[in-house]
Amino acid sequence: MAQPFSGVRVVEVGGTVAVAGATKSLSDYGASVVAVESRAGGEVRRLPPFPEDVPHLDRGAFHLALNTGKRSVALDHTSASGLEVLGVLAAQSDLVVLHLPPGEARRVLDVVARLGDGGPITVTLAVHGLDGPFAERDENDLSLFAWSNRMFRHSFDGQEPLRYSAQVATLQWASTATAVAASAIWGRRRDGVRRQIEVGGVEALAGNVDNWFVPWSFTGADTPRPAGLSRAVYPNGLLRATDGYVSFFAANEPFFSRLCRGIGHPEFATDPRFTDPAQKPAHFDEFMGYLREYLSTRTRNQVFLELQSHGVMVAPVLDVGESFEDAQAVARGSYVRVQQPGMGEHTLAGPPFRLEGAWSVTPAPALGEHTAAVLSELGYSAEEQIALFRAGVTG
């Protein structure tokens, strides 16, 4: 069986985390992806960490994770000569995904548009979209998250809102682009329509869930964000076991009844002190006393296994080292090892979804590793390639 996106030819332009993330799954599920990168190497190659903390364009964690299986062409797409090469590459592609400053993006889109209805689908990433009063602004992962309305609620009342960890917001945006790009590939096979798509970062995040805009727009009220445990709706949040914390989401039925059974107090499930919303807050300390007593003799994992056997939504809070040893991750092989040339073995997360024979991961390319090979495929002679190199167009 072939990989699902086998035969799909993709060009990405921009060298950013967003664009590299957008094409990663297409690459890992079989597409042939050419990453067109600046000769200096873009953002995705410059983000840490690096092995031994030594910066290296071919060894950064985001590059290693997001550029798997791609070919790298180093090309100055801002020059007329580079843009011409990009146009030839686009003409032989099914999909062009780009993340560039709006002016540069429009020039690339113009070149693709000249290819007419037979040209590739385009997916353009821009934090605010390509038009509008904010379109030209510089943004990053932090400001994207702030604009998305999701950062505000990632805080406690009155305290500083926090981002998620580095580039999580950006990669959510990227994977949104993957979804619509994949759909456009499918759609074109069915109806032949070449679609032009724009994925705005703010819109991709604000339009998705993990977002309280709709409840607020419905009622005009924002739900409180108390630090620590709610005394009214419990137990939701983190509670200490003997070796660390366990995340609980067990205040709602049917989970609360199951929890009561799990900690050996099935009678609490019908006790109005703990079930009547009017009485429940006054008995917070009492209930938590019972729960903390249960937790005081058990590890995170014991609590997890015991309470899950009763159907309670709990999970151990693991550090990232522990997450690699997590029994589920080990049993499923959630992380894989890749032999990265020049570096040795490197660990990466495995497939985001499992379909037999569909996913494979191969090393990320060195910057410009495939410039000559790709230019030759496009029909450029050796003399022409030297001319482009000498003029500083390729690298």
Add this chain to the structure above:
Amino acid sequence: MTSQLLAGIRAIDMTEVWAGPMGTSLLGDLGADVIRLESFPRPPAISRPLREGTAVPGDGPPYERAGSHHMANRNKRNIAVNIRDDAGAEVVRRLASAVDVLIEGYSAGTIEGLGLGWERLHAINPRLVMISMPGWGVDGPYRGYATLGSGLDATLGHMAVRGYPGGPEDQVPVMYHTDATGAVGLVTAVVAGLLRREETGEGCFIDMSQAEAFAWQLPALQAEWTMHRRLPPRLGNADPHVVPHGCYRAAGGEAGADAWVVIAAENDVQWAGVARAAGHPEWAEPPHPWASVIGRLRSRAEIDAALAAFAATGTAEGVAHAVAEAGGIAAPVIFHIGLMTSPQIAHRDWLQTVDHRYAGTQTLAGFLWQVEPDAPSWDLACGLVGEHNHEVLQELGYSTDEVAALLERGAIGDRYGQ
């Protein structure tokens, strides 16, 4: 008519809460005919509360007016089926025989227990693409375990780095990001399954662990461990290599008194913009120690204090616009109303005004992408429970009398709490 990228594809949504419902709404935005199979007679525990809660004030049942339901169930038809009833299970089997894709999000093993597992459905419809998306995947020692996004965040190591630097270990703001990740990941998985079917002529099964669907988006956190055996501390909004990169309290703003602005400069040019906006262009001119990347790294505390003072002089929006206009990176940390007041969002005509029988006319968040020539549109408002029972079942060949009998029996329904 909405986008036609997935036109002709019929899908069943048997999921709850956010990740699956949102993902299947996205399939609807893309032109698929999505039938939401609503839990019955028990309402979905979290998204369809029987009490008012997050419901918009109004008449009619609260579970039709709940915000958590309305954010993720557009562009689908809705049928409500008791799948534990024999006649209800038969409805699901007949549906499965008539569609291209079935998506279920029960705890692993549940669907098999209902006689609706992959082998059974594949035998009924050999071309069916089935996706199971339990939190931790369909197999392994956590098979059958229940979770929300917060539990997945916990086992992936992300929760451990999310709280306030130096703050109490047991205090981490709530987030359900894996729901957003799972929603878009589901769309890609559906297309992959359809492409596989196109190649082989056979349906296929996809196991989508919502934990694994997010794990690949944490490469830096994971590499700190795999490269160096280091456990990164909670960093808050700071970046070890970028100064400034922070969130500062402003003197009010559209969000009210609790107003914040983020300010960052990834390079000298952006820093010059921040400095100009703050009224101190000399901060970016050598020999000022802050003019260089290294100088700024060595002056983190002083720069944070200077920007905190600057941010306190204006509204979050005013400070952010001044910095952005000058070429730095800045954004107000917008509260929900910020989506309503943003000139950019207005220019893009992004918010959607939607009419709903019980929720009335509401402003809802817009689409995740723009498509030409066939833009997404909000063709079907969030479905009422069982709203399309008759329509869908008659398409499956049930007579009017048979549908009435199913209703009478309680195998299907159109209201909760009776």
